[in-house]
Amino acid sequence: MPIPLGVAIPAAVAGLAYLNAKTAFWYDLSLARGFLPAAIKNSWREHYDRANNFYKLEDRAKTKSSANRIFLMYEDRTWTYAQSYDMALRYGNWLQKKYGVKKGDIVAMDMMNSDHFVLLTFGLWSIGAKPAYINYNLTGKPLTHSVKAAGTTLMLVEPDVADKVDDDIRSELKDLRIELLTPELMTEIERTEPIRPPDALREGQLARDMAILIYTSGTTGLPKAAVVAWGKLTMAGTIAAGFLNTKPSDIFYTCMPIYHSSATIMGYSAILEAGATFAIGRKFSTKTYWNEARKYNATMVQYVGETCRYLLAAPPQLDPVTGENLDKKHRVRVAFGNGLRPDVWEKFRDRFGIDTVSEFYGATEGFFATWNSTRNPYAAGAIGRNGWLFALVMKTRLAVIDVDPDTDLPVRHPKTGLGRNARRGAVGELMFVMPDDSADRFQGYYGNKKATESKIVRDILRKGDRWFRTGDLVSWDGEGRMYFHDRIGDTYRWKSENVATTEVAQAMGAHPAVVEANVYGVQLPHHDGRAGCAALALQPDVYSSSAPTDKQQQLMKGLADHARNSLPKYAVPLFLRVVSDMAAQTTGTNKQQKHGLRVQGVDPDKVGGDELWWLRDGAYVRFGQKEWNELNGGRVKL
Numbered sequence: 026m027p028i029p030l031g032v033a034i035p036a037a038v039a040g041l042a043y044l045n046a047k048t049a050f051w052y053d054l055s056l057a058r059g060f061l062p063a064a065i066k067n068s069w070r071e072h073y074d075r076a077n078n079f080y081k082l083e084d085r086a087k088t089k090s091s092a093n094r095i096f097l098m099y100e101d102r103t104w105t106y107a108q109s110y111d112m113a114l115r116y117g118n119w120l121q122k123k124y125g126v127k128k129g130d131i132v133a134m135d136m137m138n139s140d141h142f143v144l145l146t147f148g149l150w151s152i153g154a155k156p157a158y159i160n161y162n163l164t165g166k167p168l169t170h171s172v173k174a175a176g177t178t179l180m181l182v183e184p185d186v187a188d189k190v191d192d193d194i195r196s197e198l199k200d201l202r203i204e205l206l207t208p209e210l211m212t213e214i215e216r217t218e219p220i221r222p223p224d225a226l227r228e229g230q231l232a233r234d235m236a237i238l239i240y241t242s243g244t245t246g247l248p249k250a251a252v253v254a255w256g257k258l259t260m261a262g263t264i265a266a267g268f269l270n271t272k273p274s275d276i277f278y279t280c281m282p283i284y285h286s287s288a289t290i291m292g293y294s295a296i297l298e299a300g301a302t303f304a305i306g307r308k309f310s311t312k313t314y315w316n317e318a319r320k321y322n323a324t325m326v327q328y329v330g331e332t333c334r335y336l337l338a339a340p341p342q343l344d345p346v347t348g349e350n351l352d353k354k355h356r357v358r359v360a361f362g363n364g365l366r367p368d369v370w371e372k373f374r375d376r377f378g379i380d381t382v383s384e385f386y387g388a389t390e391g392f393f394a395t396w397n398s399t400r401n402p403y404a405a406g407a408i409g410r411n412g413w414l415f416a417l418v419m420k421t422r423l424a425v426i427d428v429d430p431d432t433d434l435p436v437r438h439p440k441t442g443l444g445r446n447a448r449r450g451a452v453g454e455l456m457f458v459m460p461d462d463s464a465d466r467f468q469g470y471y472g473n474k475k476a477t478e479s480k481i482v483r484d485i486l487r488k489g490d491r492w493f494r495t496g497d498l499v500s501w502d503g504e505g506r507m508y509f510h511d512r513i514g515d516t517y518r519w520k521s522e523n524v525a526t527t528e529v530a531q532a533m534g535a536h537p538a539v540v541e542a543n544v545y546g547v548q549l550p551h552h553d554g555r556a557g558c559a560a561l562a563l564q565p566d567v568y569s570s571s572a573p574t575d576k577q578q579q580l581m582k583g584l585a586d587h588a589r590n591s592l593p594k595y596a597v598p599l600f601l602r603v604v605s606d607m608a609a610q611t612t613g614t615n616k617q618q619k620h621g622l623r624v625q626g627v628d629p630d631k632v633g634g635d636e637l638w639w640l641r642d643g644a645y646v647r648f649g650q651k652e653w654n655e656l657n658g659g660r661v662k663l
């Protein structure tokens with residue numbers, strides 16, 4: 026049954042949220058360029074039983090103008106659309122013959138980034154099977170949990186990460202067949218006949234049916250398997266391609282992990298929709314990022330989380346022969362991603378000479394996204410905006426709801442039990458109304474009804490309404506611009522004031538000695554609420570633990586002055602933790618994690634080799650065992 030367009034289009038609009046920049050008409054247009062075709066494509070693909078992404082690749086491979094265009098680049102290999110299609114068929118036949126993979130089966134993939142990651146995915150789709158993308162850095166319980174959650178009987182593992190799948194894992198997953206993709210097997214796959222599997226294997230798929238299982242990195246607890254549906258690949262991919270105005274001649278470079286939704290949904294899926302080229306880096310490193318972008322002639326690059334900050338902190342790369350600074354030597358016109366902080370946004374654009382930075386906001390498991398694209402510093406800090414046209418529609422689709430900072434739940438009226446909108450400009454949780462047909466767009470977590478339900482609240486503005494909780498605290502100003510404040514649960518309370526960790530991190534990050542700041546609240550003995558602690562990665566040339574004490578003290582005094590000048594008193598971090606290895610506190614997509622830091626708190630025994638400092642009489646001074654004991658003894662009041 027095709028979705029009538031009258032329903033599909035407003036529903037697509039509902040997937041987008043923004044702020045109103047009044048006359049940003051071009052912005053409306055660039056959004057329209059993406060989402061109208063997306064809605065139409067989705068309906069069309071369902072109608073003709075072509076929802077499976079395999080057909081998109083097949084179309085490109087069979088169309089004269091695109092067949093010989095390059096789809097994938099990895100190291101020195103390139104694959105045209107026709108070659109990719111051919112290889113996908115070989116994978117499909119091999120999986121059927123060798124392991125008896127059937128329509129509807131889920132196969133776990135534990136692989137690092139490469140061309141074969143994408144080719145194997147299409148191979149699975151060609152025979153009606155689905156991949157579960159396992160984070161290759163997982164070990165132990167999170168790994169076994171992820172594989173079990175997918176209910177799979179086969180896991181394909183790349184030899185480079187095989188050490189993570191040790192004997193304990195194997196004995197824990199006795200019923201699972203684990204196969205290493207050795208060079209011998211790869212040869213076997215390449216030698217398999219590329220016979221086209223019949224349509225029957227792929228038939229009956231609707232836009233809402235599962236295409237991939239992707240795990241949320243879950244900053245706390247075990248990873249959750251989110252269902253990514255065909256419709257989401259089509260919608261988000263088409264919208265991304267339209268919004269970025271991706272041309273077939275574009276080359277999109279990413280080294281963000283493909284197991285994560287950014288490089289999949291906004292990456293190769295969007296590139297397939299545009300018929301362009303997807304260039305793959307093995308993994309993120311500041312040393313290889315620009316070299317690879319140059320080597321592939323990339324016109325677009327992807328970032329996630331703190332990626333741009335790390336690139337900015339790295340020294341410039343110089344031409345080995347001429348000594349020329351290579352920072353601006355590339356063809357990149359767009360940097361695209363999410364998580365870019367206002368304190369690095371413009372610096373990044375300037376240093377690397379990037380014309381457009383496009384930031385999107387969305388969730389793997391959500392059914393919406395917001396976009397924010399800029400060529401100038403206008404509206405810094407906002408997470409998205411739109412023209413008046415979309416704003417009208419959006420007003421009925423999203424709300425900023427008052428939440429109780431102690432329980433993290435919506436504030437409810439004592440009599441009616443209903444929630445309420447936050448005042449204009451005040452901070453609340455961003456929520457999206459779940460349309461009646463929301464099953465089409467919100468698939469939730471695989472086999473985990475409880476986790477799915479926990480994302481939905483009822484009876485907020487009217488009895489019986491249902492809202493999707495984003496978990497993000499935002500405010501909406503008088504002009505309609507929306508600003509991101511914090512994740513719910515990250516914000517902490519100190520001296521009866523709410524402190525948004527992102528705001529403190531941004532202020533600390535603006536100090537020239539600070540490379541990165543990760544801020545969180547720590548519980549202290551004999552104190553209510555949580556005291557602010559900033560974990561800092563400092564420029565190695567200005568801070569070393571062996572530096573003379575007076576130099577260190579000078580820096581610490583400077584940091585305290587800086588914090589006091591840029592933050593309200595209650596938000597000035599009481600503690601600093603100088604971190605030697607910030608990478609240990611980030612996810613595979615360079616997103617900061619706070620959970621571990623928060624649990625370790627400021628107990629000197631728990632912070633590894635990191636140094637602690639605390640604010641005393643206007644300067645940060647050393648905090649060690651003696652000071653910790655005093656706090657515990659109740660002899661200090663902060």
Ligand SMILES: *[C@@H]1O[C@H](CO)[C@@H](O)[C@H](O)[C@H]1NC(C)=O
Nearest residue numbers: 161162185186608611612613
């Ligand atoms: C993840 O695994 C890769 C490959 O084994 C390794 O190079 C990388 O350092 C790991 N990253 C983390 C965060 O453990």
Ligand SMILES: *[C@@H]1O[C@H](CO)[C@@H](O)[C@H](O)[C@H]1NC(C)=O
Nearest residue numbers: 098103276319320321322323
């Ligand atoms: C990038 O462009 C240069 C110059 O046009 C060309 O020589 C080179 O082969 C291109 N690289 C790739 C990977 O296409």
Ligand SMILES: *[C@@H]1O[C@H](CO)[C@@H](O)[C@H](O)[C@H]1NC(C)=O
Nearest residue numbers: 367370397399404405406407
């Ligand atoms: C988009 O968000 C970034 C980061 O928060 C900000 O710097 C930029 O100015 C915003 N652009 C628009 C148009 O809102």
